[in-house]
Amino acid sequence: MAEIARLPILVLTGFLGSGKTTLLNRLLRDGPRTAVLINEFGQTPVDHELLERQDLPLMTLSGGCLCCQIKGALAPVLKNLWLAWGKPGAPRFDRIVLETSGVASPEPVLDTLLRDRWLAGHYALQGVVATLAVPAAAGQIDHFPEAKAQAAWADALLLTQADLGTPADLALLESRLDALAPAVPRFQAAHGAIDPAALLAAMLGAERKMPGGTEVPGHGFRSLSLHLRTAVSWPLLREVLENLLDRHGARLVRIKGVVHLRERFEPVALHGAAGRLYPPAVLAVRAGQDGLGRLVFITAGPLDGLDGELLEGLRGHLAEGSLRWH
Incomplete structure (x- = not known):
């Protein structure tokens, strides 16, 4: 063979x-x-x-x-x-x-x-x-x-x-x-x-360094995820997310997700990093989508109060029990 x-x-x-x-x-x-x-x-x-x-x-x-x-x-x-x-x-x-x-x-x-x-x-x-x-x-x-x-x-x-x-x-x-x-x-x-x-x-023939095989120390990053059960207006969502980025600075290292906005039929991708919230990017409508919006927040260590701020800012839009730290 x-x-x-x-x-x-x-x-x-x-x-x-x-x-x-x-x-x-x-x-x-x-x-x-x-x-x-x-x-x-x-x-x-x-x-x-x-x-x-x-x-x-x-x-x-x-x-x-x-x-x-x-x-x-x-x-x-x-x-x-x-x-x-x-x-x-x-x-x-x-x-x-x-x-x-x-x-x-x-x-x-x-x-x-x-x-x-x-x-x-x-x-x-x-x-x-x-x-x-x-x-x-x-x-x-x-x-x-x-x-x-x-x-x-x-x-x-x-x-x-x-x-x-x-x-x-x-x-x-x-x-x-x-x-x-x-x-x-x-x-x-x-x-x-x-x-x-x-x-x-450019990588052809690159000299390969062999890993040492040692354990990498655990890092202190954490993630908070949520589901949005209804479409959100972009001005409201932008205000909530920009306020979080301003308030928490370098400790809120990443925001990403796919959400539904009242202003659009298609879902949009959202990205935030290094204190900047980027404009929403329109995605294609695909079969099998459940209509829920999803956001993930990654923090450098514990960020007390972040979940409470999201509950307050997005009141009425969050799916019950979906706001979870990991």
């Missing part, structure tokens, strides 16, 4: 709100047939709804990071995916893209991919791409070990949101990367413009 070539696997990493899903969507528009594995820190998965393509094999691992809380889940999922791929009539794909959570260190993920003998025999690591948002990444590298590790373990660095940052932001980030990852190729993306071919070509 002829030996089957190893299946390429590409790892996307980057801190919360740095543009990993935007990059993933760009990679899926053309190129090889792809299966997608998304790891979300929050208990309520959202990112899969943000994918432009829904006609591909897709799996979500939620409720923790692959680097710590659910590290042991990665190997069984990849083994099952390989076995399913080999069955007659199964959906065909030529690579896997793994999008890690925004608070995950890549080292334990790489440790699993490279040191597990079965996985190393069936999967070939194509590379690690880290996204870094120009307006915020230097500060994130300074304050969060996870952001520093993401840049340090990358084979290519994609500097995103360059159009939203200042020349000083870019210079500060470049200085951090000069010290942290001086030899790693860097690319800039403004207005979401990305050249996937150049990004992937």
Whole structure:
């Protein structure tokens, strides 16, 4: 029996709100047939709804990071995916893209991919791409070990949101990367413009650092999720979310979700990070949607009172019992 070539696997990493899903969507528009594995820190998965393509094999691992809380889940999922791929009539794909959570260190993920003998025999690591948002990444590298590790373990660095940052932001980030990852190729993306071919070509022949195999200390991030049972007016929702970002500053590191607004028929995606709430992005209407809005808030440690503020600000819109800390 002829030996089957190893299946390429590409790892996307980057801190919360740095543009990993935007990059993933760009990679899926053309190129090889792809299966997608998304790891979300929050208990309520959202990112899969943000994918432009829904006609591909897709799996979500939620409720923790692959680097710590659910590290042991990665190997069984990849083994099952390989076995399913080999069955007659199964959906065909030529690579896997793994999008890690925004608070995950890549080292334990790489440790699993490279040191597990079965996985190393069936999967070939194509590379690690880290996204870094120009307006915020230097500060994130300074304050969060996870952001520093993401840049340090990358084979290519994609500097995103360059159009939203200042020349000083870019210079500060470049200085951090000069010290942290001086030899790693860097690319800039403004207005979401990305050249996937150049990004992937830059990783060919990259010298592979082997993980140390040591346990990564648990981080202090927490998530709060909620469901909205009714459509909300955009002015009200914007006011509530902007007030939360202003009030809690750097401790509220990420807001993301898919919601229904009174002003639109289609659902919209919402993103907030580094103190900024971005305009809603319109999504396609898809069969099987349940009409509920979903929001996830990720905090750096406990954030007392956040749930009470959301209860007060969105009174009458929350589904009963849906507001939960994880």
